[in-house]
Amino acid sequence: MHAVHERLGAVMTSFAGWQMPLRYASETAEHHAVRGAAGLFDLSHMGEVVVSGPGAGPALDYALVGNLSALRPGRARYTMICAEDGGVLDDLVVYRQDEDEFLVIANAANTGVVVGSVRSRAAGHDARVTDATGDYALIAIQGPEAAGILAPLAGGLDLGSIKYYAGAFGEVAGRKAWVARTGYTGEDGFEVFCRPEDAAHIWDALMAAGGPAGLVPAGLAARDTLRLEAGMPLYGNELGPDVTPFEAGLGRVVKFDKPGEFVGREALAARAAAGPVRHLAGLTIQSRRIARHGYPVLAGGQTRGIVTSGAPSPTLGVPIAMAYLEPGVGEGAGDHELAVGIRGEAVPARLTDLPFYRRRQ
Numbered sequence: 001m002h003a004v005h006e007r008l009g010a011v012m013t014s015f016a017g018w019q020m021p022l023r024y025a026s027e028t029a030e031h032h033a034v035r036g037a038a039g040l041f042d043l044s045h046m047g048e049v050v051v052s053g054p055g056a057g058p059a060l061d062y063a064l065v066g067n068l069s070a071l072r073p074g075r076a077r078y079t080m081i082c083a084e085d086g087g088v089l090d091d092l093v094v095y096r097q098d099e100d101e102f103l104v105i106a107n108a109a110n111t112g113v114v115v116g117s118v119r120s121r122a123a124g125h126d127a128r129v130t131d132a133t134g135d136y137a138l139i140a141i142q143g144p145e146a147a148g149i150l151a152p153l154a155g156g157l158d159l160g161s162i163k164y165y166a167g168a169f170g171e172v173a174g175r176k177a178w179v180a181r182t183g184y185t186g187e188d189g190f191e192v193f194c195r196p197e198d199a200a201h202i203w204d205a206l207m208a209a210g211g212p213a214g215l216v217p218a219g220l221a222a223r224d225t226l227r228l229e230a231g232m233p234l235y236g237n238e239l240g241p242d243v244t245p246f247e248a249g250l251g252r253v254v255k256f257d258k259p260g261e262f263v264g265r266e267a268l269a270a271r272a273a274a275g276p277v278r279h280l281a282g283l284t285i286q287s288r289r290i291a292r293h294g295y296p297v298l299a300g301g302q303t304r305g306i307v308t309s310g311a312p313s314p315t316l317g318v319p320i321a322m323a324y325l326e327p328g329v330g331e332g333a334g335d336h337e338l339a340v341g342i343r344g345e346a347v348p349a350r351l352t353d354l355p356f357y358r359r360r361q
Contacts, residue, residue, distance in 0.1 A: 001042050001137065004200050008217055016108035018045040020220050027221035031314040034185055034226055037214030038143030040206055041223060043191070044199065047111025048136045049104040049118060055126035056102050058260070060094065063121035065245065065268070067258035071096040076165040076182060079253050080245055081117060086267035087241035088248075090114050091233065093182060095167050103132075103178070103193075107235045121263060137199035141206055141215070142189030142226075144359075149210040150190055154179060159190070173205035184223065186230025187359055225311050228320060231282065231355030237293055237308045238280060238322060244268060247276045247324065249354070278305070278324040282352040285310075285319040289342045291349070296341040297323045304329045307340060313356060320356050321349070 002019060005012065010021035021042060023030065033039050051060055057069030066079030076095045080088050090110040095103040106114040111133055119129040141150055150172070151159050157170035157179055167180030175198035183189040194202055207215060224234070233239050238248055245251050245268070254268050285291050290310055297305035310321035321340065330338065330351040339346040 001044060001199050001203065004203055005042065010217070010219060013220065015220065016045060018108060020045055021217070023219040023221045024217045027219065027225070028314045030216055030218040030222035031225050033214060033216040034143045034187055034218055034222065035315055036144070037216075038141055038145040038149055038189075038210055039185075039216055039218030039222065040203065040210070041140040041142065041218050042199075042203070043138040043140050044136070044196070045108040046138055047106035047108060047114060048132045048138075048193070049106060049111070049115055050101065050130045050132045051104060051118065051122065051127055052101040052130070053125075053127040054100055055122075056100055059122035059125035059127040059129075060102060060104075060118070061258055061260060062125070062262050063118045064092065064094070065254045065262060065264065066094070067255040068094055068096070068102065070258070073098055074166055074168055076167060076180060078165070080239075080250070081114060082244070082264035082268065083241060084264055084267060086244040086264045086271055088235070088239045088243055088245065089117060089241060091235055091239055095178070095180060097167070097169070097178065110235065135195070136193050137196045138191060138193055139199060139203055139206070140183055140189060140191045141210070142183045142185040142187050142218075143215075144188060145210070145213040145215065146187070146189040149206065149213055149215055150179075153205055153209055162190075173202050175202055177202070184232055185226040186232070186355065186357055187226075224309075225314060228309050228311055228322065229313055229315055229355065229357035231322070233280075234309060244271050244276070246271050247278050247280065249280050276327070278326055280308070280354070281305075281323055281325050281330060282354040282356055283307075283321045283323055283338065283340065283349040284316075284352045284356075285321060285340060286348040286350060288319065289345075289347050290319050291321040291323075291340040291342060291347070297325060297329075297349070298339040298341055298346055299329050299337070301346070303341070315357050320352070322354070
């Protein structure tokens, strides 16, 4: 895909050992295209880990916080892998592709950690853990026009029958693929997992089919503002080894009622019982100044939180941010007057429910 991005004039950037397209022309235009029509992303940097064998489901139940053995073939689940102390090692999407085969999608920077941890935790189960990242390319088409663009190219697949967080084997532009209705933009869309040698062919076919509908290539910058508007966490910003799912407002992914033990259960149960020591919140900045990662959040002039992600919102037309706040901040009568410390200035901010943007169904 590198030659394709060069041909399209992409600005490339280094990310987790990969060269990735940051933008092709204007990240704002790419963002608006995804919200209004469709955008095409090369996500081949993501890690793919195959867990297979009769004991694959129980192995993942022990290794991860979710109840993966309860997944039906063809379905997917958002979940996490945590350390013994409950800290998040990575957030994951897991597809059950067959009765005895699961495909685990890891963040690029964490693929090695996920492979090593799952392999270690699968010991004693009749399961094989394989780093299959080199066997896959991943192309995502996202936006309200995505289904209409993809459908004529998806031979043998009824896209309407693929529900959100589900997938199926089929063909795209005549090449074998696993097609999943998942994404990271807040829009409807599909992710196409294919062989690396087929990626450029599928990309070009989608671009040709989608041009009349407004499909454009979209890079890492637009992906970040899209996921921020949708209130979706980014590992290294909202998630990390010093954060449990409960602080991030994602305690629902921890399935205490599944049978058997899992790594981190005791620590996570204690955190759930005690309540989080901070909570993730949305902020709308009352200025054109941008609240960046690491900036302090002030209440009553005192630092009471920290910004995790911030950017201008092309859809809303104002700067937005996510931040971790101390318990109770924003709930009291005087605490709703918040500010972000931006280069020595206290810039007013308004507490805003997440997500900032929710697509029309």
